[in-house]
Amino acid sequence: MNLYYAEGDRQVGPIGKAELQSLIKNKKIDSKTLVWQPGMAEWQALGLFVKGKTQGAKASMQPAPPVQQSLCSECGQAFAEDDMIRFSGVWVCAGCKPIMVQKIKEGVAVSGAMDFAGFWLRFGAWFIDYIILGIASMVVYLPMTFMGVYSADKPGVFLTFQLISTIFNFIIPAVYETWFVSKYAATPGKMACKIKVVLADGGKVNFGRAVGRHFAKYISGLTLGIGYIMAGFDDQKRALHDRICDTRVIKSAEL
């Protein structure tokens, strides 16, 4: 096979089958990479090219029966289901299969195959975190409250303690959630419920987004909790803060 592929606006090749496979494996190219070989009228996406090869071989052997088509979850193209394989609830075309196999080996969450965590599971996780934070804040608050109360005759000191404890009230939950979510994709409550926070494509939530998501929860809370309840009705079980930050909460056996 004398195949050429496009890298930016450069054409690379010719390459053989072994090189092609190693390029796919090393993610240098994917199903959307344009390829061409002598005899082809124009450049074609690799996924379509591979599909053309397998279909061409079939077409010469038998008349085509009416086919049921589905969209490949990787490249988004429509293919006959006969030419596709199924991976945990999604269809993948022949061209994308090696890429998908690679992804699954690496434990990347497959888009469309995410198992979203529903309202009650998330509520359970929230409740566990609520207890943990309650204990943590008591450790910080109680001594401060007592000190504040005992200095009630000095209003300046009292107000200072009130201010500090109010700030802590915001900071402790913020640090707790953003640190755990950006480092482990889950707070201890979520870990206990085997759920985690991920990006729309299953990727990791970074620190900045974890911070944003924490404060977006205030908006979910301000809407009389409707922002939270939305998770029970959304097709991807997104709460309002998940919509704002484009995150998903999924079930995960790995935690």
Ligand SMILES: [Zn+2]
């Ligand atoms: Zn595909």
